Amino acid sequence: MKKHIFLGFCSLAFCTLISAQSKADKFKKIKELGGIEEYLYLPNGMNILLLQDNASPVATVQIVYRVGSKNEVLGNTGSTHLLEHLMFKGTPTFNKNNGNTITDVLQNTGAQLNATTWYDRTNYFETLPSDKIELALQIEADRMRNSLLTKEDKEAEMTVVRNEFERGENDPNSILNQEIWSSAYIAHPYHHATIGWKSDIEKAPIEVLRNFYNTYYWPDNATLTIIGDFKKENVFNLVDKYFGGITKAPNAMPQPYTEEPIQYGPRKIIIKKTGELGVVNKAYKIPGALNEDLAALKILGEIIGSGPSAILNTTFVDSGLGIYTYANVSQFKEVGLFMIGVGFPTTSNHEDIDSKIAEAVARIKKDGVTTDEINRVTAKISAETLLARDGSGVISSELNEAIAAGDWTIYITGVDKLKKVTPADVLRVAQKYLVEDQSTTGYFIPKQSGTQSQGEPQANNFIPSTGPFYYRHPEGRHVHEETSSGASLQQKNTMADAAVNEIAIEKSAPAYKREKVVGIDVVSVKTSAKDFVTVAASISLGNFVNETKNPMIPSLTASMLSKGTTLNDKFKFSEKLEKLGVYLNVNANTTYIYIDFKCLKKDLDQVIALLAEEIRNPLFDQKEFENLKQQYTGNIQQGLNDPGQRGSIALTQAIYPKGNPNYSLSVEEDLTNIKNATLDDVKAFHKKYFGPASMHLVIVGDTEGANLNNSLKKSFKNWNGGVSETLKFEETAKVPSKTEVITIAEKPSAELYIGQYTGLKRADADYIPFYIANYTLGAGFAGRLMQTVRDSEGLTYSISSSMGGNIMTGGYWMVNASFNPSLFQKGLDATMVQLNKWVKEGITAEELENKKTNLIGSFKVGLSTTNGVAGTILSFIERGLEPSYIEQYPKDIQKVTLKEVNDAITKYVQLDKMIIIKSGSLDKDGNPIQ
Incomplete structure (x- = not known):
């Protein structure tokens, strides 16, 4: 008997060994660089990039499809982006009817998740506790070939995407840059914006999207990246388990072949719209990201546009002619633009600004740059590159763009290429590419709205977004981990221990020294x-x-x-x-x-x-x-x-x-x-x-x-001064309900604010119960407001609820959403339906447990960044807490009862005292301006 059992065990072990070997044989190692290993999954041709770091129990799973808006043709522009939205609507396994949507399932692990679309690629990602890697791989494999893509979901999501388009139309720089790209490239598919033309967004049939999906969403058109805490053998097993049944694409994937014709002279576009600042953006055609000249162009862009000593800053801002300046070098796979921008007060003239930009360009084409300038820029970028690699989410984001460019190794080798650039290289690329006949210039001429009685922007200096604006633009995504101010x-951390995605606990408890x-x-x-x-x-x-x-x-x-x-x-x-x-x-x-x-x-x-x-x-x-x-x-x-x-x-x-x-x-x-x-x-x-x-x-x-x-x-020897006193104030608030309309012309997306005073301070016992209640209503994709007003009814791109105010004072609660003016009242009504249900019925026991799991799981996700930890601990000690409260917070979340949560809702939210603000292209009665 014992001998028989022993032989059986040996046979089982032998079979397991053979199975493990056969699975490993399916993964062909291509190369390794900078700690990143590249494999090819032989059964279906999927690329895999692995970067192992087991210091923290967090990982990022990302899949990048080599398809973007450049793969679209006239009539289906925006298809890649609209399809990306629909990929969250579910599969036969994960869907709303089953009560396990993709966003619910992932967010209930504490994951940060999203997807973005750009010219050369589409990516889907989740940063989550590493013991949930299997779930992420299961979902990504499932939606690769099993997404539902129903007509009903498309119709609802179309208006969501249209509102996203409209939000972009609110921004002068966004409008201007879109017009510049479409004028600079008249034939190449970079001509149209990733979000597409509005009429295509509205009219694209579901059959077009299904065909697009069935053409490009295959493993041999994808790169799977896993970064963080994992074991390679386990990953291989999981990939084989979930992707092994998916074949290569049955047909060759069509690729764009249109080349941009020669440009015979400068192009110019003018936009006149409501605004306060004039803008001149000048763009020159450049080659794609893998071209040998890109390193020198990047250094040229830094010297022209980055820092106090930059040419644009000294020419315009220091002289008082401009409010802001920038230079941006696109790094797309095929072609690109070298963009220069200046925003200025209306006391300046567009032609004068344009002329001074041309003079600055002419000087650098004549005089070139110095070795000291190149060394300064190279040292800066080199250090920034190292410092940016703070967390698996950031690394996956940077790898995403390198994959899209056509070679992931440029993520590792980029700095080395910069170090080889000489002054002669910079002078050569300036003379070769900053050519007036190959330029496109855009003017934004503001039609000033005059004075208003309300409104206060933040006082921090405005700098336009010069980096990539992804669709969907990933709020909360780690596009750039370093906080800008x-x-x-x-602001991120005033409620830091509630917003736990900013909190981290190490695998082994961190050592605090104070x-x-x-x-x-x-x-x-x-x-x-x-x-x-x-x-x-x-x-x-x-x-x-x-x-x-x-x-x-x-x-x-x-x-x-x-x-x-x-x-x-x-x-x-x-x-x-x-x-x-x-x-x-x-x-x-x-x-x-x-x-x-x-x-x-x-x-x-x-x-x-x-x-x-x-x-x-x-x-x-x-x-x-x-x-x-x-x-x-x-x-x-x-x-x-x-x-x-x-x-x-x-x-x-x-x-x-x-x-x-x-x-x-x-x-x-x-x-x-x-x-x-x-x-x-x-x-x-x-x-x-x-x-x-x-x-x-x-x-x-x-x-x-x-x-x-x-x-x-x-x-800091002998440094003294400062004050040590507690903020004192009179705790008063206005309580009557009111509705106010703020009319702003030519804004295709209007903003709704609903709110009221709660008086809650961060130290109050009711704060965490009410935070959980609010989180259930309006935090993230899994919040009730997003799942109903956005996902089911398709009325908005973004809707959320939050708690605001200085944490030491009596705060307030609010809902914010954007709507097309013609859908504004319908959006307000739909929002009020959810608020009424939330106040009168509260949340359910299942919702409470899910949100607890979500919030506590987010602790692990926060392990990926050092500034998340620093900001969170700073907020603790400002409140008089010890850093070790980071270990107590999960317990405070866990002990909250359903009664405490629902009592907090009825205590702090009164439906008859709502303040409603309508802001945008609406008349005094809240009706859309025609």
Whole structure:
């Protein structure tokens, strides 16, 4: 008997071994570079890229299809993007009728997920706990060939995509750039925008989309990437299990072959539409991403458009002619554009700006660039590239674009190519490609709307999006992990322990070290990050908001810090940072000053010294101050024509009395405050509030051996000042319900805001129960509002609910959505149906458990970034909590009961006290303007 059992076991082991060997034989290794392994799955030709990092229990699964809007023809433009939307509608296994939609199933694991479409590719991705990799692979394999693609889903999703199109039409830069591309390329399929022409979006038959799907969605047209915590053998087994039954494409996949004809002279387009700033964008034709000239073009773009010493900045912004400038080098597979842009006040003339751009281009074509300029840019990009590799989501995003370009290895080799560029190379590409006869110039001429009584944009300097705008544009996607400003970092984390995608717990509990260093409260957290650290800091302004007559002073002061120091002018100072690849972000609102940066560990001492120089010894030059005021004025004026900004400000003005920290000033008030601000005001603010008295600093990453404390002691010795006081305010709010319409002409997408005062502070016992309630209603794709008003009824691209306000004060709750003006009332009615159901019936026990799992699972997902950890811990200690609360938070979520959640809804939301704001191309009665 024993011998028989033993032989049976051996036979089973032998069979298992043979099976494992046969599965491994199906995966042919192609190459390995930079830790990334490429395999070919022989049964169906699918490419696989693996990058293993088992330090944190998180992984990103991504599948990239080599099909984009360039594969479309006249009549089906936008098909790739509309199909991408429909791929979330389900399969026979995962669908709404079964109660297990793709978004529900993934989000209930705590996953961050989305998809994006661009000219050369479409990608689907999920960053999730690594023990859920199998689920992600099952879903991606299933929808590769089994997506339902029903006519009913298409009809509902068409209006969703159309609203996405309309939202883009609200933005002057988006409209202008779309027109430039369609004029620059008249034959090549990059001619039409990825989102497509509106009539094609509205009329494309479902049969067209099914044919597109059956033509291109096959494994031999896809690259599967898995990055993070996994075992290769397990991945091979799962790939074989779920993709093994899918064959190669039955037919050859058609590829575009149209070539752009020769352009015989410059082209020019003019757009006249409601706006506040003039814009001139000039575009020159360049080759595709794999062309040998792209490295030199990229360096040229940086020298022309990036940083204080950039040619465009010194030509336009420093002289007061422009509000913002940029240069952007597209990196598409086949052809592209080298884009130069200038936004300017209406006091300037479009022809004059255009002429000065041409003069700047002519100078660089004549004089070229220096070796020092190239070295500075190369060092900057090299450091930025290393620092950006912070989390599996970011790496997958960058690999996505390299795959689309035709060679994933450029993700690894890109910096090496830059290092080989010479001044002669840059001069050659400037002369070869920046040719007037191969250019397309676009003018945006604003039809100014005049003054308005409401509206306040953010005071931070406006910079247009010069990177890729993906459709669908991935809110929450890690397109660029580095936070753009200290203010935005804090905005992400004011409810950080509730928004748990920003929170991380290491596989082994992180070691927190907290101590006072030269008066600064310092928290150090060692994680699995290698060779770099992220720093986030804040300084409280105490009761400044109650004492000031000019709330613009903090933001103006923070912006002036980058304009030079008493030791280095702004050019020399910025060059020192650029060589390190570091952005020192210092921003402020009326309650806090925020500081954040990311740097290589070896450079920390230098960066701390530069930070100390910037915040301790600012130059405060009068000319720079007047120039800055002009930039602020131009940026703020743009809010007059932004339905979202106007609606948001109107909501807070309807909820709070003037003087409350959550009340927003009107545009006119902001403009007056900017005009009245003096350099003496800025100096006085700096002297009083910049200091260690209430400063917290969190450093996260490879902290061992970083010697932060020594750097702080050396650079901040004898630094004093700041305030240490608790914000005091009168807890009052306006309670009557009201409806207000803000009319803005020529906006094809209008914004809805519904909200009311709750009085909830972050420390209140009801906060987490109400947060879970709100999360169920309107957070993400799995929220009720998205699943009904968007997915079922197809009325909007985006609808959400959230909790707002300073976390130390009585906050408010709101719903925000965008609708075509003709669908606005229908969208409002559909939203109110869901709000009524939510308030009167509450949420279900099943929803509660799903959301708990979702929120707690998101802890693991947050492991992928250091700035998520830094910002979260900073928000904890600002509230008086210990960093270790990061371990307590899941328990606080888990212990919330269904009764607590539903009681919180009825306690804080009154259906008869709703404030409704309608903002956009609507008349005084809320009807669409014809």
